[in-house]
Amino acid sequence: MPWEKTFDLDEATDKAIQVFWKKGYEGTSMADLIDGMQINKGSLYNAFGSKQELFDRALLRYDQKTRATFVADLSQWEDPVAAINAFFERLLDEAQSGPESLGCFIINTAQDLPNQTPEVVNIVRASLSELEEFFETMIARGHDSGRISADVQARPTAQALLSMVVGLRLLSRGAVDPSTLTSIKDSAMRLVTSS
């Protein structure tokens, strides 16, 4: 049994994520991917099959590596308000680190849902739905512990927070200045902690 692999599939996928993240599916050419992944064309097709399969894999891996693990961590925090705050704080950090922010790969893709395959639609919907569920769970937990007013309805507020995440992420792609993003985060927290 000879030599089974040389380059790491996950590492290569991570590089593909960067390319798709910035340029989107349509805007990315195979030449872009070969450049970014530093892999030969033959190896790419041998390992991933097609551009679409690579995109699906990249999108899924991005979601698991970032959103899923982070939300799972935060879910174990004792203070749900602090957990929600930490989530938004991270969005601000990402938006302000480096010269240009890429926003969120999932949300970028969500914008293009009408032109995406059913597989991609499922991945995006599931990711957004789990994020909303995280917010809802945190708010409900805040009700129980008394940290969040019962006037703050769990589900509607969770949906509003989702929309502010989406807005913040999209606007962080060069549409507004950083101070606006901070305002958005503050208002989001006000939705949770008000009266």
Place this chain on the structure above:
Amino acid sequence: MPWEKTFDLDEATDKAIQVFWKKGYEGTSMADLIDGMQINKGSLYNAFGSKQELFDRALLRYDQKTRATFVADLSQWEDPVAAINAFFERLLDEAQSGPESLGCFIINTAQDLPNQTPEVVNIVRASLSELEEFFETMIARGHDSGRISADVQARPTAQALLSMVVGLRLLSRGAVDPSTLTSIKDSAMRLVTSS
């Protein structure tokens, strides 16, 4: 001086808007445009110059025909809270009319800002900025008339509303069900009318 025009430039631009709106710049081919505009290739290049020039023109016209005129109308309303409410109500209407919603052409383009030309960046930033300004003016007016609590800061709240518009518009492209969009609108209004 003979025959100056046959087809209407603005009408043709309106049809181009529909195509770009749905598919984005990269996702739209000249064949798509010729199909959608029902115009010959020669006429298209003679009238508009290039794909990029047509896109710029379409984006600008869309912004003026929809956002700009609507906001100008609402600005003359007596009740600023009602004006903000009407703005969000219209987003819900658009999201629920027809089989699939396209969201907002400007916001779709904003998502792709890092890959757009400086001209497009300017159009998008100006449009979003004017929308934020509309919200800020309405809130300030609400302060004066006593309809909005002084605790609701004009600028930060306007920025939060902007982000909820963005979130609502993006999510209306098939990412969530309509009831979620209604929740988002309700929470946005709560930001304005709270305490």
Place this chain on the structure above:
DNA sequence: GACTATTTATACCGTTCGGTACAAACCGCA
């Protein structure tokens, strides 16, 4: 009817698209 400019249809340009083919170099294990 002559003039002028647009519209239309079609053919064509070079380039890039996603994807394939293949031989040579490579590597780990037997």
Place this chain on the structure above:
DNA sequence: TGCGGTTTGTACCGAACGGTATAAATAGTC
């Protein structure tokens, strides 16, 4: 050392890309 799958480079495929050229048809003004 030889076998077997991997990687690499390159050449190539048909199709689609944005854009141009052109000639005949068309329509309004003089």
